[in-house]
Amino acid sequence: MDNTLAAMKTAMRVLAAVNDKREPDTADLTELRRLAPLLADMPADELACDVIKQALQRRDALRKALRAAP
Numbered sequence: 001m002d003n004t005l006a007a008m009k010t011a012m013r014v015l016a017a018v019n020d021k022r023e024p025d026t027a028d029l030t031e032l033r034r035l036a037p038l039l040a041d042m043p044a045d046e047l048a049c050d051v052i053k054q055a056l057q058r059r060d061a062l063r064k065a066l067r068a069a070p
Contacts, residue, residue, distance in 0.1 A: 004062075007035050007055045011048035018045045 010031050017024040024044050032047050033040040039050050 004055045004059045007031075008052050010035075011051040011055070014044050014048040018048075 010028050014024040014028050014032060017028075029044060029047075032044075032051050035051050036047060036054065039047055042050070
């Protein structure tokens with residue numbers, strides 16, 4: 001779950017930068033593109049939103065799996 005949280009934190013930093021009308025950190029953008037290579041050509045805000053969406057979906061799937069385990 002730590003990777004999921006790290007992905008969301010990175011995406012939130014990018015969204016904060018976009019919201020403040022400044023360039024997101026290059027390392028954060030590189031990390032988002034690594035996390036979602038098929039979406040790498042999207043604008044930074046859309047990429048960040050999709051990374052958050054994917055992270056939440058993974059976290060939800062993990063929680064469901066843990067609840068279903070004996």
